[in-house]
Amino acid sequence: MSGNTMKSFIEATKNQTAVRCHGVTKTYGQGKAAVQALRGVDLEIRTGELLMLVGPSGCGKTTLISVLAGLLQRDGGDCSVLDHDYKQMSFNETTRFRGRNIGFVFQTFDLIPALTAAENVATPLLINGVKWPAALEKAGAVLKVVGFDDRMIHSLPTDLSGGQQQRVAVARAMVHDPRMIVCDEPTSALDSESGHMVMSLMRQFALGKDRVLVVVTHDTRIFEFADRIARMEDGRITRIENPPSRGNVPLNNP
Amino acid sequence: MNLIALKMLLGDFTKYAGLLFGIAFTSFLVTFAVSYFGGMMTRSFALIAENPRADVWVMDPAVVAVDSVINLPAADLSRVRSVEGVQSAVPLAVAQADARFPNGRFQSFQVIGVDDATLIGVPPMSGGATAAVLRAPDAVIVDAGGTSGKLETPLLKADQWPRGRPHLDVPMRLLIAGDELLVNDTRVQVAGQSEALPRFPPRPILFTTYSTAEHILLPERRRLTFVLVTTVPGVDAHTLAARIEEATDLRARASDDFKTDTVKWMLANSEDVGDAVTMLSIAMLVGFGVTGVMMFMFTNENLKYYAVLNAMGATTRSLLIMICSQAALCALLGTGLGLGLCVLAGQVFVNYGFPFRMMWFAPVVGGTAVLLVSIGAAAFSGRSVLKMQPASFLAGR
Numbered sequence: 308m309s310g311n312t313m314k315s316f317i318e319a320t321k322n323q324t325a326v327r328c329h330g331v332t333k334t335y336g337q338g339k340a341a342v343q344a345l346r347g348v349d350l351e352i353r354t355g356e357l358l359m360l361v362g363p364s365g366c367g368k369t370t371l372i373s374v375l376a377g378l379l380q381r382d383g384g385d386c387s388v389l390d391h392d393y394k395q396m397s398f399n400e401t402t403r404f405r406g407r408n409i410g411f412v413f414q415t416f417d418l419i420p421a422l423t424a425a426e427n428v429a430t431p432l433l434i435n436g437v438k439w440p441a442a443l444e445k446a447g448a449v450l451k452v453v454g455f456d457d458r459m460i461h462s463l464p465t466d467l468s469g470g471q472q473q474r475v476a477v478a479r480a481m482v483h484d485p486r487m488i489v490c491d492e493p494t495s496a497l498d499s500e501s502g503h504m505v506m507s508l509m510r511q512f513a514l515g516k517d518r519v520l521v522v523v524t525h526d527t528r529i530f531e532f533a534d535r536i537a538r539m540e541d542g543r544i545t546r547i548e549n550p551p552s553r554g555n556v557p558l559n560n561p
Numbered sequence: 562m563n564l565i566a567l568k569m570l571l572g573d574f575t576k577y578a579g580l581l582f583g584i585a586f587t588s589f590l591v592t593f594a595v596s597y598f599g600g601m602m603t604r605s606f607a608l609i610a611e612n613p614r615a616d617v618w619v620m621d622p623a624v625v626a627v628d629s630v631i632n633l634p635a636a637d638l639s640r641v642r643s644v645e646g647v648q649s650a651v652p653l654a655v656a657q658a659d660a661r662f663p664n665g666r667f668q669s670f671q672v673i674g675v676d677d678a679t680l681i682g683v684p685p686m687s688g689g690a691t692a693a694v695l696r697a698p699d700a701v702i703v704d705a706g707g708t709s710g711k712l713e714t715p716l717l718k719a720d721q722w723p724r725g726r727p728h729l730d731v732p733m734r735l736l737i738a739g740d741e742l743l744v745n746d747t748r749v750q751v752a753g754q755s756e757a758l759p760r761f762p763p764r765p766i767l768f769t770t771y772s773t774a775e776h777i778l779l780p781e782r783r784r785l786t787f788v789l790v791t792t793v794p795g796v797d798a799h800t801l802a803a804r805i806e807e808a809t810d811l812r813a814r815a816s817d818d819f820k821t822d823t824v825k826w827m828l829a830n831s832e833d834v835g836d837a838v839t840m841l842s843i844a845m846l847v848g849f850g851v852t853g854v855m856m857f858m859f860t861n862e863n864l865k866y867y868a869v870l871n872a873m874g875a876t877t878r879s880l881l882i883m884i885c886s887q888a889a890l891c892a893l894l895g896t897g898l899g900l901g902l903c904v905l906a907g908q909v910f911v912n913y914g915f916p917f918r919m920m921w922f923a924p925v926v927g928g929t930a931v932l933l934v935s936i937g938a939a940a941f942s943g944r945s946v947l948k949m950q951p952a953s954f955l956a957g958r
């Protein structure tokens with residue numbers, strides 16, 4: 308590799324870093340009751356990557372993705388997410404940043420029970436100021452992508468199975484084309500088949516060259532969908548591994 | 562976003578119904594209490610309302626309300642008559658007397674003595690009779706005056722004018738023309754029943770002529786209570802009242818002013834005002850309780866979804882607006898329901914002869930109460946949204 312190509316390679320990889328964290332700490336509570344959830348996390352996540360975060364219960368996985376998503380303010384260390392540092396932003400700026408750039412998939416789906424599947428999916432668009440008809444149309448289209456038919460699109464969450472609800476949640480997380488999607492145990496409430504379906508949908512449709520997916524999981528059945536697996540222990544990232552086998556899932560969609 | 566809020570609200574029917582109930586209850590109770598009070602106040606000036614031909618009421622300078630009675634010397638009538646602009650002036654005697662019923666029971670009455678010549682001041686009579694029945698000697702017209710069961714006399718001859726103890730628990734009927742009562746040991750002849758406006762406070766009334774009143778009431782130097790003045794056409798009642806005051810040093814009030822005086826006096830002096838205020842406070846408190854708790858429960862149960870919305874980028878401000886629009890919808894519908902209910906209940910109430918008058922300010926007061934209740938409830942639940950930690954909901958914690 309010549310000096311020149313080396314330089315451009317560095318430039319290129321620099322822009323390809325979605326998350327860059329160094330020495331991030333977070334402590335809950337004060338005094339005797341204080342719990343040090345993050346004890347200096349160093350982590351880089353490249354764009355176009357699906358990173359899984361695994362580790363024993365209580366090691367700080369949820370805390371870490373909350374910090375990455377701008378839901379929690381870190382105590383110390385440096386962290387830039389999509390070229391933004393939450394510490395430099397106001398509370399409302401952070402909220403609006405999340406609305407535009409981050410998608411969420413929660414463990415318990417957390418669909419709003421009074422809204423139909425389409426309306427649930429439309430909420431991130433509505434939050435970003437899209438008008439109802441346009442938002443519902445886009446939501447319907449995305450739901451079709453995750454395999455919903457017309458009837459299911461207008462069903463209430465209670466009328467959908469767990470797998471279907473999580474597909475709605477996935478559709479909701481990606482309907483507004485966020486650059487980063489964070490998922491906390493997205494498959495733990497699902498059977499193996501639904502879990503597979505949800506993960507492959509996310510890989511296929513939510514991951515692009517400039518996108519990044521961070522998935523917290525205990526579920527070894529879905530490790531194969533990861534590009535890299537970060538092991539966490541006691542508030543630190545201890546190891547970064549490659550997944551056991553990639554199966555036949557494409558790395559990036561074109 | 563607000564559509565989402567409303568859908569969330571309507572989606573939880575039990576709480577929505579509870580909220581609506583709380584607010585409807587508040588608006589109903591407050592409006593009802595105010596209307597009931599309005600009805601009572603209206604009845605307090607029934608005597609004035611009953612005499613539409615009296616444009617100006619003349620009285621002792623110390624009198625402030627139609628119920629606080631101080632009499633005038635008889636000569637004042639002619640002094641009033643001589644004031645320019647007075648077309649006619651008739652006397653009205655108002656007094657209190659106990660009447661003995663044929664079974665021996667005593668009953669307190671208001672005695673109203675009207676001008677012998679014109680009989681102005683006798684209300685319409687039941688059974689097609691006219692005020693002319695008062696021209697018979699010692700004739701009186703009885704009126705329930707908003708009371709019930711106070712005009713009953715024994716059905717059987719045997720129970721009438723008994724020797725010894727009164728016959729109280731015997732078959733009874735209403736007084737009719739031809740019955741006799743004793744007022745201050747003077748026998749009076751019931752000449753019929755009238756349909757006077759119900760009074761507040763309620764009291765049975767004996768209408769009679771001025772001269773009969775003088776005859777049956779205990780002798781007093783002064784009997785004349787009010788002089789009822791009709792103005793010459795084209796003369797303003799307020800102007801004439803001022804002129805009469807000027808000329809006679811008596812108090813003269815245009816009838817609408819006198820009504821206002823009476824209500825003000827009632828507000829300042831009646832214990833029932835306190836009762837109404839208590840009722841209002843209870844209504845507001847219950848409303849606050851039910852609505853506040855329901856709204857708080859609703860928001861609290863949905864806190865998780867507000868957190869999710871916040872995580873997805875909804876600002877605190879838009880979440881608060883969502884909560885306010887939920888409260889606003891409930892307030893609007895609840896007020897409507899409550900007012901509708903109040904109108905219906907008022908109808909029934911009026912049919913049963915209770916005081917009820919929904920004046921313009923009753924719904925306004927009801928609406929204001931609801932506004933306060935809803936703002937309180939919204940603030941209460943808004944607080945929990947402000948305090949929530951979106952991150953802690955992430956993992957379903």
Ligand SMILES: Nc1ncnc2c1ncn2[C@@H]1O[C@H](COP(=O)(O)OP(=O)(O)OP(=O)(O)O)[C@@H](O)[C@H]1O
Nearest residue numbers: 335342344363364365366367368369370371953956
């Ligand atoms: N809001 C909080 N207040 C106090 N302590 C907290 C709070 N949230 C988390 N913790 C503590 O911080 C530590 C890390 O929690 P975190 O939820 O990040 O772990 P986790 O790896 O996601 O665990 P799990 O696999 O059980 O979800 C735990 O010891 C937890 O008890």
Ligand SMILES: [Mg+2]
Nearest residue numbers: 368369370956
């Ligand atoms: Mg967790």
